[in-house]
Amino acid sequence: MEKNVSINIATDFSKNLGVRVGPSSGETFFEEILNKKYIEAKDTNRQLEINLDGASPYGSSFLDQSFGKLFREYGKDVVDRIIFKTQYFNWIVDIIKQEIWKS
Amino acid sequence: MIAIIFFFFIRALYCQCWFSSIIFSQEILPLDALNIFVSGVIAVWLGWYITRKLTEQRFLKEFIIKDICRIEEQIESFEKLINTNNATLQSIFAELNDLKHKIERFDRTTKLTLFSCNDVNYLNIYHTKLYKISTEEINLPADSRNELQSICDDFVVCLRKIVCKINNM
Numbered sequence: 001m002e003k004n005v006s007i008n009i010a011t012d013f014s015k016n017l018g019v020r021v022g023p024s025s026g027e028t029f030f031e032e033i034l035n036k037k038y039i040e041a042k043d044t045n046r047q048l049e050i051n052l053d054g055a056s057p058y059g060s061s062f063l064d065q066s067f068g069k070l071f072r073e074y075g076k077d078v079v080d081r082i083i084f085k086t087q088y089f090n091w092i093v094d095i096i097k098q099e100i101w102k103s
Numbered sequence: 104m105i106a107i108i109f110f111f112f113i114r115a116l117y118c119q120c121w122f123s124s125i126i127f128s129q130e131i132l133p134l135d136a137l138n139i140f141v142s143g144v145i146a147v148w149l150g151w152y153i154t155r156k157l158t159e160q161r162f163l164k165e166f167i168i169k170d171i172c173r174i175e176e177q178i179e180s181f182e183k184l185i186n187t188n189n190a191t192l193q194s195i196f197a198e199l200n201d202l203k204h205k206i207e208r209f210d211r212t213t214k215l216t217l218f219s220c221n222d223v224n225y226l227n228i229y230h231t232k233l234y235k236i237s238t239e240e241i242n243l244p245a246d247s248r249n250e251l252q253s254i255c256d257d258f259v260v261c262l263r264k265i266v267c268k269i270n271n272m
Contacts, residue, residue: 018241019241057192059192060239061239099235
């Protein structure tokens with residue numbers, strides 16, 4: 001079985017996150033990493049693992065402009081394809097699933 | 104006062120010879136002795152057991168109420184932060200993260216005890232409201248402070264309702 005596609009936000013993107021737009025923003029994260037990795041996972045029929053630990057702050061605008069935009073572009077498949085890994089931000093995962101994706 | 108009234112009542116009954124038919128035997132039968140002993144043991148055990156259970160329950164209530172006080176202190180810390188000019192996204196997020204962990208700890212603790220409370224869901228709702236409004240921008244806009252303060256007020260009142268519920272259980 002092939003390994004899942006993975007993203008570690010702290011090492012692959014930034015430890016200090018921004019807001020909706022601007023440096024280290026949700027928009028930049030979506031354009032440079034999230035969208036590309038998601039398409040890679042989808043094309044190879046794999047899941048996308050996203051590690052949230054090590055980076056902060058996960059503001060509501062960052063989440064909306066990254067994960068929210070992904071959901072608006074690709075729909076329900078996002079919910080089934082993405083696996084979150086975190087020890088410290090389980091509540092952020094809940095916010096993404098219940099508020100951003102409303103699933 | 105009650106003792107004095109009771110004394111005069113008994114005295115009145117004695118004068119009316121109400122106690123003349125009562126005969127006290129000086130013989131103690133083995134069965135009477137056993138009866139006294141068993142009654143005494145049961146009374147002592149019941150007294151010990153009930154007192155212990157009440158003490159345990161009181162201790163547990165106070166322990167859980169302390170947890171709620173910690174959550175309230177965390178909200179106060181958040182309120183102080185949003186009323187300063189130094190409220191950045193990073194500092195606000197750190198406060199909200201601490202607050203969330205305290206709420207989760209409280210939720211998991213109450214599930215271990217008899218004091219399980221559905222109002223914890225409201226705590227999560229208030230937390231999410233604070234999160235959505237206060238983490239939109241890098242620096243907290245001044246005009247969102249009033250709304251955040253109002254949510255904090257409702258949050259604290261909800262906590263106090265939980266304290267009353269737990270205290271009355």
